Amino acid sequence: MRSPAAISAGALAAVLLAPLTGPATAEPFQLDGDPAPAFVIFSQVNDGGWSQALDEARQRVEDHFGLRIPYVENVPESASAIRPAVELLIDRGANIIVGSAFGYSDTFLELAEEYPNVAFMNPAGTTNAANLQSIYGRTYQSQYLCGMAAAAVSETGRLGFVGANPFGLVNWTINAYLLGARQINPDATVTAVFTGAWNDPVREREAVIALAEQGIDVIGQHVDTPTPPIVAGELGIYATGHHRDLSEFSDATQCSSVWVWDRYLIPEIESIVAGTWEPSPWGAFASIAEGGTDIVCCGDAVPEEAVARIMEERQALLDGKQIYAGPLVDRDGVERVAAGEVIGDGDLWGMDWFLPGVIAQ
Amino acid sequence: MTEAQDLPGRAAAAPATGRRRGRWPHLALEVRQHMPGPQQALMLGASLVAGIAISTLVLVAAGVPAGNLLDEFVISIFTRPRNLANVLVYTAPLVIVGLAAAVAFRARFWNIGIEGQMIFGAIGATLIANHDIGPEGARLYLMAATAAFAGMVWMLVPALLKLRLEVNEIISTLLLNYVAFNFLLFLLYGPWKDPQSAFPHSKMYDAAERLTRIGFFNVDTSIYLAFALAVGCFLLLVVSRFGFLLNFVHANPKMARAMGVRVAVLVLSAALVSAALAGVAGFVISAGIDNRMTQSFFVGYGFSGILIGFLARNNPVLVVFFAALIAVLMVAGQGLQVFYQIPSSMVLLIQAIIVICAAASEFLIRYRLRLVR
The missing domain is CATH 3.40.50.2300 (Response regulator)
Known part of the structure; x- marks a missing residue:
């Protein structure tokens, strides 16, 4: 994999402080139009490991929803490469962006703020927002x-x-x-x-x-x-x-x-479509039962x-x-x-x- | 082989008929005296067009609809301001590393250690940011200056090894990249890991430690800095006495020394300027693009810088052009993946075709192909 994900000491502090600052009353994320997922993949999709596992999940998600899911591969962990790839995909109509790296975390957070109508998910990421969910497996x-x-x-x-x-x-x-x-x-x-x-x-x-x-x-x-x-x-x-x-x-x-990312992503995308998707502010940490x-x-x-x-x-x-x-x-x-x-x-x-x-x- | 062996025999037999091979029309290479600037630019433009034409053929052969390429891909990639912004963001650090390569190569100092100097530059900048050294108003300037200084310090080792002990700088600068990278990992997994999350990147820079955006999407002031540095390098290499002497050293170091030029001082100065530029590139990426020091901010910039310096023939003005070209190729390459789902290896192939065609223009500027009858 590419380094870490979700929960951090800072995020934990945020959880502990939450009762003091009042509960967040975030609305579930609402998607405009039909779901159009797209993947931004860190390495080559035939790398034999991390990236290929995500690409195989992409194909299973395609089969499950009967969608064609575009991807951009070989996107290094640098904002100058991540942002153009994501913006080109959004320009072409993508509204659910799935990332693949720890080093995408900061850029995905910025993009999530700039594109509030797009849902972002980032395996191995560390940042979260109303429309951004980082995920890692146990x-x-x-x-x-x-x-x-x-x-x-x-x-x-x-x-x-x-x-x-x-x-x-x-x-x-x-x-x-x-x-x-x-x-x-x-x-x-x-x-x-x-x-x-x-x-x-x-x-x-x-x-x-x-x-x-x-x-x-x-x-x-x-x-x-x-x-x-x-x-x-x-x-x-x-x-x-x-x-x-x-x-x-x-x-x-x-x-x-x-x-087994597809086991995690398919129910998530279904909940995005259903309008019930509420990313956790401290990221998802999927167990063997939840598709990690x-x-x-x-x-x-x-x-x-x-x-x-x-x-x-x-x-x-x-x-x-x-x-x-x-x-x-x-x-x-x-x-x-x-x-x-x-x-x-x-x-x-x-x-x-x-x-x-x-x-x- | 057999044909080659045959030829003298045939030639020997040939005079009877008066037909010698040399009389057949063939192509010969001739050295050109000097091609005027505008004609050189035209030659470069024609080479790029040829590269794009070959790439188009490759894409069409791979199943991309030909008509679609122009009216959809080219139009959407090159007319959207946001794509231009992304090109500019990537161009700024590329210009600076291209300049770093050009300055060193002008002194025949083969600085392969640009990435190591970038790492030290970012470490210097992050040191200032982590400890909030200096007033906030001057923080960015201090970070930039420290980055340049740290890059130079890292260069001192291979530069002095070369000048004192004649250690080949290609080897020493290259290997010091790995030392610098391991030192970066030590900092990021150790004392400088993000204190908030314990993840291996430095803590986020404060607002006063980030390059401000200029109001055109996500483009920051590093683009101005890159252009200013290009102008500075132009003055240094093309206008100043230093540049004049450096030309001398570039053409023939032994002759220069014999004529009383202080070659060692010039080479050392050029190497240090190169390293300072690389250090600033590390600062620009950390403070402008990433807002912190990451583990991989420098990856690929070293060789991109060498490529740009080479294509630009160490000319600072051309460095800007080729840095922009590389940035356009990156964004357009991602666009090709998004539009047509071609694999990234195909994108790399196309980028290589265009870069090789641009490099080939150098050959056609120096030589003329002439049909000899």
């Missing part, structure tokens, strides 16, 4: 399930993880990967390496090789390319994927944490019994099970979630700690 749920699959195929119990940058939404997938793995093997560890970039196949390859040399035999990932499973396949070890089903690139893939990420599981190497347990846990998540439930103490001995409590969304976004069993700098 990716820790799907990564937790992939962590289970990883532990089930590991002989050493030592798992590796290739992440982009160490901040909230990457850290939560790493901790969740460990929690999932420990459902299967209570002694499992996760060694995380950060490449410093979302899209850097060269460093991802180096990271996987370095991890494998330490005796690690399954590699998880939260980067944008399918490099980790490909390299894992070359080295004869296993991997789990993110964004899309990466088994298309390598048989080493035993589980993939995949975006789900899993494609499992590869041939995962034993039947483990597959059954993974599917059981998936059902539990659908039924509302919390992964980050207390007591949780981080690897430095600080209590992060008290017994009987679950983590708040603000703490998820700000997660800068790792559980014991995560090995990272």
Whole structure:
């Protein structure tokens, strides 16, 4: 993916202060005319990951509504490129604009103010308004399930993880990967390496090789390319994927944490059409049940019994099970979630700690 | 190969019939003495038209309706003021990075580190903004000056390495880009992350730290700054004594040194001016377009700047023209995607065709193709 989304400490403060400043009495957004969605996509639509997942959702939304949905691809995270693309689409009649990047957040907010009759949705965005909804998925749920699959195929119990940058939404997938793995093997560890970039196949390859040399035999990932499973396949070890089903690139893939944006976007567009769409001022944070990420599981190497347990846990998540439930103490001995409590969304976004069993700098 | 080997034999046999290959009409290249300015402009215009014609053929072959291209695409893209505004917004930083490249290349200093200097420029500007240094009225000027200074500081390393140790600046400036980028990531994931949201970009600049809009959609004062810098560079490179000496260095550094020109000082000065311009470009994007320092504000500008400097043959006036051309190609390219849903790779192909045709005009300005009978 391209970095983060929705809830922030500032937004939380806004929520807490809301009762003092009086409840916002925003009217639901009203669309002029027939819905005409259009997508503005960060990278190429065949990038094998984040952008392609959104484009596949675009096609499913097209089929569902029987609409032709135009898109502009390769739009970098710079206002000088985002604005012309969006304005050209609006000029051509688009009235629901779907973005695809953290770096679109500020520009989308400006555009939402300038075009109050257009609905904006921005996966991985951070800004919200009466006609702008940022969305991200609770990716820790799907990564937790992939962590289970990883532990089930590991002989050493030592798992590796290739992440982009160490901040909230990457850290939560790493901790969740460990929690999932420990459902299967209570002694499992996760060694995380950060490449410093979302899209850097060269460093991802180096990271996987370095991890494998330490005796690690399954590699998880939260980067944008399918490099980790490909390299894992070359080295004869296993991997789990993110964004899309990466088994298309390598048989080493035993589980993939995949975006299912259409499951989120179709009901949203229906509510926009129905005139009942009210974006949340702190963004949408879609769970596995609400169309965030789900899993494609499992590869041939995962034993039947483990597959059954993974599917059981998936059902539990659908039924509302919390992964980050207390007591949780981080690897430095600080209590992060008290017994009987679950983590708040603000703490998820700000997660800068790792559980014991995560090995990272 | 066989034909080439045959030829001398044939030529040897040929005199009997009086038919030598050289007598057949063929094309020859001739160096032109000098083409007058207006004729050069005409040649450039003709090359662009040729590029557009080839691109049109490519588009039509890809299934875009030919009639539709003119009466719908061209009309809607080039007659809407909003599209013009978007072109101007993108043009301003492109002019400045183009100037940065032109000034350095004029001294035969191959500055591939424009992006690194942009990063340091933005870091300098953000330092002033984050700490609210100076009175609000002077804040923007202070940010711009600090950006220029920070760009120069970052350039000192490769410039001195080149002058003192003859380290190739192509390598050192390029590699320092990565160092600068990692330092940017360190700041944005560490001490300078947005204190409000903990997301990896600097905190939003205050109103006094943003370039004001000039009242034409989202165009800000950076467009004036870009034109002023272009005029300044024109005076520096074309009118001033510095520019005259730089021409000398460009033509033949050894000769210049032998004639008593202080080559090292000139090269160092040009490199520093180039880096200061790149730093200002970083400031312009952060304070004019993004209103904060992001992780990716500089991406692509380094190579766009080199391309613009090259196409403009290091001439500041032509830099403005080619920067605008690149900006038009970007907006028109997005328009092609919106109108006809062609893939972005096709747009890149068309942009490349037009840029290569523009570059080819340089060849036709220097040489003449003549039919030899």
